Amino acid sequence: MEIAYECWGQLSENRDNAVMLFTGLSPSAHAARSANDPSDGWWDYMIGAGKPIDTQRYFVICVNSLGSCFGSTGPASINAKTGKPYRLDFPELAVEDIANAGREAYKMLGIEKLNTVIGASLGGMSALALAILFPNEVHRLVSISAAPHALPFAISIRSLQREIIRNDPKWQKGDYNFDQPPTDGMRLARKLGLITYRSAEEFSQRFGRKRKFIEQPIEPAFSAEFDVETYLDYNANQFIDQFDTNCYLYLSRAIDWFDVAAHGGSIEAGLSKIRTQANLIIGVQSDFLFPLSQQQEIAGILESHGLKTTFAALDSLQGHDSFLIDQEKFAPVVRDFFSDYISPPATVIS
Amino acid sequence: MEIAYECWGQLSENRDNAVMLFTGLSPSAHAARSANDPSDGWWDYMIGAGKPIDTQRYFVICVNSLGSCFGSTGPASINAKTGKPYRLDFPELAVEDIANAGREAYKMLGIEKLNTVIGASLGGMSALALAILFPNEVHRLVSISAAPHALPFAISIRSLQREIIRNDPKWQKGDYNFDQPPTDGMRLARKLGLITYRSAEEFSQRFGRKRKFIEQPIEPAFSAEFDVETYLDYNANQFIDQFDTNCYLYLSRAIDWFDVAAHGGSIEAGLSKIRTQANLIIGVQSDFLFPLSQQQEIAGILESHGLKTTFAALDSLQGHDSFLIDQEKFAPVVRDFFSDYISPPATVIS
Numbered sequence: 025m026e027i028a029y030e031c032w033g034q035l036s037e038n039r040d041n042a043v044m045l046f047t048g049l050s051p052s053a054h055a056a057r058s059a060n061d062p063s064d065g066w067w068d069y070m071i072g073a074g075k076p077i078d079t080q081r082y083f084v085i086c087v088n089s090l091g092s093c094f095g096s097t098g099p100a101s102i103n104a105k106t107g108k109p110y111r112l113d114f115p116e117l118a119v120e121d122i123a124n125a126g127r128e129a130y131k132m133l134g135i136e137k138l139n140t141v142i143g144a145s146l147g148g149m150s151a152l153a154l155a156i157l158f159p160n161e162v163h164r165l166v167s168i169s170a171a172p173h174a175l176p177f178a179i180s181i182r183s184l185q186r187e188i189i190r191n192d193p194k195w196q197k198g199d200y201n202f203d204q205p206p207t208d209g210m211r212l213a214r215k216l217g218l219i220t221y222r223s224a225e226e227f228s229q230r231f232g233r234k235r236k237f238i239e240q241p242i243e244p245a246f247s248a249e250f251d252v253e254t255y256l257d258y259n260a261n262q263f264i265d266q267f268d269t270n271c272y273l274y275l276s277r278a279i280d281w282f283d284v285a286a287h288g289g290s291i292e293a294g295l296s297k298i299r300t301q302a303n304l305i306i307g308v309q310s311d312f313l314f315p316l317s318q319q320q321e322i323a324g325i326l327e328s329h330g331l332k333t334t335f336a337a338l339d340s341l342q343g344h345d346s347f348l349i350d351q352e353k354f355a356p357v358v359r360d361f362f363s364d365y366i367s368p369p370a371t372v373i374s
Numbered sequence: 375m376e377i378a379y380e381c382w383g384q385l386s387e388n389r390d391n392a393v394m395l396f397t398g399l400s401p402s403a404h405a406a407r408s409a410n411d412p413s414d415g416w417w418d419y420m421i422g423a424g425k426p427i428d429t430q431r432y433f434v435i436c437v438n439s440l441g442s443c444f445g446s447t448g449p450a451s452i453n454a455k456t457g458k459p460y461r462l463d464f465p466e467l468a469v470e471d472i473a474n475a476g477r478e479a480y481k482m483l484g485i486e487k488l489n490t491v492i493g494a495s496l497g498g499m500s501a502l503a504l505a506i507l508f509p510n511e512v513h514r515l516v517s518i519s520a521a522p523h524a525l526p527f528a529i530s531i532r533s534l535q536r537e538i539i540r541n542d543p544k545w546q547k548g549d550y551n552f553d554q555p556p557t558d559g560m561r562l563a564r565k566l567g568l569i570t571y572r573s574a575e576e577f578s579q580r581f582g583r584k585r586k587f588i589e590q591p592i593e594p595a596f597s598a599e600f601d602v603e604t605y606l607d608y609n610a611n612q613f614i615d616q617f618d619t620n621c622y623l624y625l626s627r628a629i630d631w632f633d634v635a636a637h638g639g640s641i642e643a644g645l646s647k648i649r650t651q652a653n654l655i656i657g658v659q660s661d662f663l664f665p666l667s668q669q670q671e672i673a674g675i676l677e678s679h680g681l682k683t684t685f686a687a688l689d690s691l692q693g694h695d696s697f698l699i700d701q702e703k704f705a706p707v708v709r710d711f712f713s714d715y716i717s718p719p720a721t722v723i724s
Contacts, residue, residue, distance in 0.1 A: 112595050176581040176602035177574035183603045184565050186596045188538065191558050198595070208541050215534050216566070224527035224662065231526040233633065245462050245548070246536045246623055250630070252526035253533045273596055280600070283583065312574065312662070 027129045028088040028095025029053050030061070032071055033079035035135070042135045043077060043362075044126055045086040046143035046150035049275050050267055052094035055086040069351045076359035082139065089150070090125035091117040091274045099198075099270035112198040117274045119146070119282035123153035127161070137161050140362070144168035144347045145314065146275065149282050152295075152322070156287050159299035166361065168306040168347050168354075171318040172284035172291045178313050179280045181220050185213035186273055198270050207264045210272070214260040223310035223343035227252055295325045303333040304361040306354070308346045310339075334361065377479045378438040378445025379403050380411070382421055383429030385485070392485045393427060393712075394476055395436040396493035396500035399625050400617055402444035405436040419701045426709035432489065439500070440475035441467040441624045449548075449620035462548040467624045469496070469632040473503035477511070487511050490712070494518035494697045495664065496625065499632050502645075502672070506637050509649035516711065518656040518697050518704075521668040522634035522641045528663050529630045531570050535563035536623055548620050557614045560622070564610040573660035573693035577602055645675045653683040654711040656697070656704070663694045684711065 030053045035042060045055055047066075056065035056072055071077045071084055088096040091114070099114040106113075130138060141162050143151040148170020155162040174182075192209030194200050231252040236242075248254050284294035303326050307319025316337055323335035338353045340346035347354055380403045385392060395405055397416075406415035406422055421427045421434055438446040441464070449464040456463075480488060491512050493501035498520020505512040524532075542559030544550050581602040586592075598604050634644035653676050657669025666687055673685035688703045690696035697704055 116591070173583060175574065176577040176583065176600065177569070179583075179600050180565075180569045180577065180602050180606060183598070183600070183606070184562065184569065187565070188562055190594070190596055191562060193543065212534065212538055212541060215530075215537070219527070219530045219534065224525065224665065227526040227530065233523060233526065233529075241466070244540070246540055246627060248533070250526065250529050250533070252530050256530060256533070277596060315574065 025090060025097040025125060025128075026095065026101075027090065027097070027125050029085055029129050030055065030058065031083065031085045031133075032056055032058055033081070033083045035083040035133070039135055040137070041082050041139050042130060042133075042137075043082045043084045043140045043142060044130055044138050044151075044154075045071075045084060046122065046126060046141070046147035046154075047086065047089060047092075048143075048145035048147050049272070049279065050263070052092075053086045053088040054094075055084075066348065069355060070358060076355045077142075077362050082362065085130060085133065087126045087129050089122045089146070089275065091122065091271060091278065093268035093271040096125070098268070099274055100202075100268040109202075111270055114270070114274060117278045119149045119278050120153045120157060122146075122150045122278065123157060126150065127154060127158060137163060140164040140166060142166035142168070143170070145170060145344065146279050148314075149279065152284060152298075153282070155298045155300060156284065156294055159297055162298075162300055164302045164304075164361075165298065165300045166304045166306070166358070167319070167322060169308055169311055169314045169319070169344055170322070171314045172295070172322055173282060174280050175315075175318070181216060181313065182276045182280055185216050186276055188213045188216070189269055189273060195269065198273075200269065205264075205269050210264040210267070210269055211260045213272070214263045215256045218256055218259055220313050221343060221345040223312070223341060225310060226341045226343065229341070231255065291321065292325055295322065296329055298326065298329070298331065300326075300331055302361070302364070303331055304336065304357070305333060306336045306338060306347070306357060308338050308340045308343065308350075310341055311344045311346065313344045375440060375447040375475060375478075376445070376451075377440065377447070377475050379435055379479050380405065380408065381433060381435045381483075382406055382408055383431070383433045385433040385483070389485055390487070391432050391489050392480060392483075392487075393432045393434045393490045393492060394480055394488050394501075394504075395421075395434060396472065396476060396491070396497035396504075397436065397439060397442075398493075398495035398497050399622070399629065400613070402442075403436045403438040404444075405434075416698065419705060420708060426705045427492075427712050432712065435480060435483065437476045437479050439472045439496070439625065441472065441621060441628065443618040443621040446475070448618070449624055450552075450618040459552075461620055464620070464624060467628050469499045469628050470503045470507060472496075472500045472628065473507060476500065477504060477508060487513060490514040490516060492516035492518070493520070495520060495694065496629050498664075499629065502634060502648075503632070505648045505650060506634065506644055507647075509647055512648075512650055514652045514654075514711075515648065515650045516654045516656070516708070517669070517672060519658055519661055519664045519669070519694055520672070521664045522645070522672055523632060524630050525665075525668070531566065531663065532626045532630055535566050536626055538563045538566070539619060539623060545619065548623075550619065555614075555619050560614040560617070560619055561610045563622070564613045565606045568606055568609055570663050571693060571695040573662070573691060575660060576691045576693065579691070581605065641671065642675055645672065646679055648676065648679070648681065650676075650681055652711070652714070653681055654686065654707070655683060656686045656688060656707060658688050658690045658693065658696045660689075660691055661694045661696065 189209035192206035287294035305323035539559035542556035637644035655673035
């Protein structure tokens with residue numbers, strides 16, 4: 025397999041400052057700007073010189089998840105055996121596979137132990153999986169808006185997204201023409217994502233009941249009138265040109281399948297394998313997809329196992345997406361965590 | 375227009391015991407069993423002799439909403455001018471139209487004033503509309519899990535449901551073959567309904583992560599594994615044979631359009647038109663489609679206008695659907711309300 029990654033900062037001589045970042049379902053490895061790629065990263069406020077994850081001290085590696093479509097091997101990649109894309113012949117994908125693939129990346133970079141593994145959403149699940157599977161290679165864990173396993177409400181949302189996509193006649197059981205992918209299904213599934221990634225309160229504050237001024241019956245019938253509908257249209261259409269449909273299906277199902285309890289019979293037993301020196305568990309009150317109670321559960325169990333654990337319950341407004349947006353609440357908590365532990369700073373990068 | 379209705383109990387001689395019941399989006403007028411139709415009604419626990427709305431005292435009328443497809447005129451009805459179904463030529467439908475149609479029904483029955491208007495969800499909006507439009511004809515109001523207007527989160531859910539349906543190639547811009555309706559779109563839209571009508575906590579308690587035992591890769595790929603997915607399959611498939619698609623679209627949009635603030639410039643001004651003797655406003659903590667805060671808003675304003683108002687915040691688990699299910703919490707509150715006001719009982723029915 026190939027694993028696409030980006031990195032920032034410089035690996036210290038004793039190789040003890042590596043931070044591996046796993047992503048949510050849809051981002052690429054381009055978490056932050058760099059000299060090689062000065063375009064916006066998806067977590068620019070968090071990673072960089074002087075930022076909460078300070079690249080003057082830490083060597084940050086972000087991997088594109090195994091199964092995704094931004095450089096790492098996934099269902100859209102060419103199967104060397106057939107010379108054609110894997111599509112649904114791609115092996116069943118689990119969060120543990122994503123964790124293992126990330127491990128291959130840091131091993132290849134000559135890193136034996138991570139200073140910290142960090143991730144949000146699916147990335148937080150991947151971080152948990154890595155810490156459970158390779159406890160001796162993970163010194164610290166940061167899990168943001170993740171879960172020890174998905175609850176049935178979140179499963180039902182993702183299951184519906186997958187069914188909406190499968191129902192698009194263009195999906196063709198995965199054998200769609202790459203020039204004519206099932207964009208209708210992807211657009212509708214993405215809209216459901218956008219609705220569930222934020223919060224009702226944020227929608228109320230942003231959009232209220234604002235709407236177009238309409239003199240004539242709207243065309244086509246039943247199409248967007250309210251600002252919230254226009255927002256969903258715009259953002260869903262942005263997404264569908266970027267993301268491969270089969271990759272989306274594989275990654276979405278991996279989230280539903282993941283279960284810490286599979287590593288020992290219970291969540292408690294699974295988390296008991298973790299041997300970190302310190303943990304930071306962050307959740308958001310307005311997140312109804314990965315609810316705060318699940319972060320509390322993780323933190324409580326880690327603490328009960330005698331691990332030094334900080335639990336941060338943030339009152340951000342943006343629901344599950346808060347870590348991408350609410351810099352004001354997230355930056356200080358992450359900064360505090362990373363300001364500890366390693367001093368003096370590693371070699372300053374240029 | 376034709377308005378289908380059912381009634382229970384007997385109208386008192388001075389015609390002061392009539393209770394008009396408006397329904398949510400999908401039910402028929404068959405709210406309770408009767409001699410004419412002994413099949414299960416959708417609110418059997420609430421309506422009948424000795425039940426919370428006691429038909430030994432009250433004359434209960436339930437109307438099938440204008441725009442629906444269970445006997446009342448709607449988009450699936452034949453347009454006398456063309457001899458064909460209205461489909462999208464049906465006039466734009468507002469909640470106020472549903473309220474007006476209900477009024478025509480009770481007028482036709484010789485009733486000048488309602489003892490009580492009652493409704494849940496869309497039915498609660500219809501009840502509010504009637505009380506605002508005809509304050510002298512409504513003595514008492516019971517609004518359950520309704521809203522003075524939809525907030526953008528709920529609008530986004532319903533908008534997505536409508537788009538999923540419109541996106542079904544069989545919808546044909548409303549001109550579908552009635553023998554081959556857009557069942558895929560309806561099934562998916564209904565699943566989104568089922569997810570949002572309940573609560574995450576109820577799903578957790580009912581389904582947890584229970585799933586089929588799977589030896590082989592599941593076929594078709596990505597189809598139901600978890601019990602919550604099987605539940606959605608079963609219940610959505612039950613619905614799609616019953617409900618006309620265009621009717622669904624019209625009623626769904628009517629909910630989004632409804633705005634008490636359209637009756638005077640603000641919710642406060644709209645509700646100030648109500649002249650009831652007593653009100654009962656019920657909401658449920660786990661309802662995220664018509665959140666409790668909106669019931670509180672209605673109750674607070676009515677009370678501030680000097681109207682006798684009971685506000686009941688129930689901690690039912692079943693979200694927006696609680697009024698259909700949680701007999702234990704709902705029955706006493708409704709019984710208390712209806713036990714007041716009229717005595718002695720009207721003529722006892724056989």
